[in-house]
Amino acid sequence: MGLRSDHQAGRSYGRRGETPVVFGTGQRLRCNMISSITNRGRLAFMIFRQRFTARVFLNFLGRLLRLTRKTRKKVFLIVDGHPVHKARSVLRWLAEHREQIRIFYLPAYSPELNPDELLNQDVKTNALGRVRPVNLQEMMGNVRSYLRIPQARHTVVKNYFRESHVKYAAS
Numbered sequence: 001m002g003l004r005s006d007h008q009a010g011r012s013y014g015r016r017g018e019t020p021v022v023f024g025t026g027q028r029l030r031c032n033m034i035s036s037i038t039n040r041g042r043l044a045f046m047i048f049r050q051r052f053t054a055r056v057f058l059n060f061l062g063r064l065l066r067l068t069r070k071t072r073k074k075v076f077l078i079v080d081g082h083p084v085h086k087a088r089s090v091l092r093w094l095a096e097h098r099e100q101i102r103i104f105y106l107p108a109y110s111p112e113l114n115p116d117e118l119l120n121q122d123v124k125t126n127a128l129g130r131v132r133p134v135n136l137q138e139m140m141g142n143v144r145s146y147l148r149i150p151q152a153r154h155t156v157v158k159n160y161f162r163e164s165h166v167k168y169a170a171s
Contacts, residue, residue, distance in 0.1 A: 041154025
C-alpha cells in the first residue's frame with residue numbers, strides 16, 4: 001500500500017469566520033507498506049521506500065515464514081489481484097514452498113473482502129492524516145510506531161475481523 005504525507009483524513013477546526021490552516025513542508029513524501037494480519041491478532045509488516053516489486057514481496061514472504069517457523073503450521077495467505085502477487089518469480093517461489101505456504105486470491109474489485117484493507121485505512125487515517133511529517137524518516141517512524149500498537153495488542157487486530165464483509169476469514 002502506498003503512503004503519502006499529504007493524505008487528508010478527518011476535519012480541522014478554527015475560529016468562526018477564519019479558515020483553518022494546516023502547516024506542512026510542501027513536499028509529498030512517499031513510502032510503501034506491506035502487511036499481514038491473522039484472525040488471532042498477529043500483525044507482521046514491512047515499510048520500504050522503493051516500488052512494490054516481486055523481489056520485495058518475496059522478501060516479505062520469507063520473513064513471514066521465519067516468523068511462523070516455531071509453529072510449524074502451514075501459512076494461508078489471502079491477497080488481492082496485484083500483478084506482483086502473480087509474477088512468475090513469485091509463483092515459482094510458491095511452488096518451491098508449497099508445504100509451508102499457500103496463497104488464495106480475492107476476486108477482482110473487491111477490497112471490502114480484504115481484512116488488511118481495514119488496517120491500511122486505520123494507518124492512513126491515524127498515523128498520517130493527523131500529523132504532517134517534516135521528512136521521510138519521520139513519516140516512516142510515525143507509521144512504524146503506530147503499527148507497533150496493534151502488533152502488541154492483539155485485540156485491535158482481532159477487531160478488524162468483526163466487520164461484516166471479512167467475517168469469513170475469522171473462522
